[in-house]
Amino acid sequence: MSKKNRTIPAYGLPIIETHFHLDYLKTAAPDEILAAARAIGVERFMSISVEPDNMPGVLALAERFADVFATLGVHPHEAAKFSDDTAGYIQTHAAHDKVVAVGEIGLDYFYDHCDRTVQRQVFARQLQLAVECDLPVVIHTREADDDTMAMLREYAPQLRRKGVVHSFTSGMELAQVAVELGFCLGINGIVTFNKADNVREVVAATPLTHLLLETDAPFLTPVPFRGVENAPVYLPFVAEKIAEVKGIRVEDVLEQTYRNAVREFFSPLG
Secondary structure (H helix, E strand, C coil): CCCCCCCCCCCCCCEEEEEECHHHCCCCCHHHHHHHHHHCCEEEEEECCCCHHHHHHHHHHHHHCCCEEEEECCCHHHHHHCCHHHHHHHHHHCCCCCEEEEEEEEEECCCCCCCHHHHHHHHHHHHHHHHHHCCCEEEEEECCHHHHHHHHHHHHHHCCCCEEECCCCCCHHHHHHHHHHCCEEEECHHHHCCCCHHHHHHHHHCCHHHEEECCCCCCCCCCCCCCCCCCHHHHHHHHHHHHHHHCCCHHHHHHHHHHHHHHHHHCCCC
């Protein structure tokens, strides 16, 4: 069956998209993208900020749609753009009822688009902002396992809700440390890729209580839709692959990852 004729499954269970970039999607209007995902069960969407300039736009989209929520943060690629004004914007809007996390923050030593010392400084500052604002975090890490583990160990005890290490492709040690500290691992279309045995090994070893569904749309479209722009409507294919890897029902994956997302980002703290 060609991907053009492949039916997107709907399991009749609610799904939370924990990581996508609504402002980056180009093949359809936001209304259409969201409507297609709602039709297969996506109940809430987390649209992720990556730099100072797109934080206001991400928040504006969250304000426009009742089921869209925002994160505020600066990606390691853009760490050099972080300033006192950026920190002030995050602090000012952290209590907004549509802001659910500080992110996307972290370290990326694969591309090295920004000096590593600057990346570490900005990551630490945003982790501290999350502590001060009482928000969980959305973490990006690539080829930076040791420094990421050190930072998580330092700040996790101060975070009442931890959050997620998103698009997880790192080593087993970081996966274990993150889970032990209380973080979830974000799993997306990479888990369906032929050469992603390392990700599937992490999924197999990680308790379902610490996995989240995401797309990272418009990037990382899962099989069988490789080659087209990713979108939240493809989340069931991620859930299906997790179920296959763990040898459980897709419904079990959907139910538990939904509870995990609510716990990390949407439940009030006592």
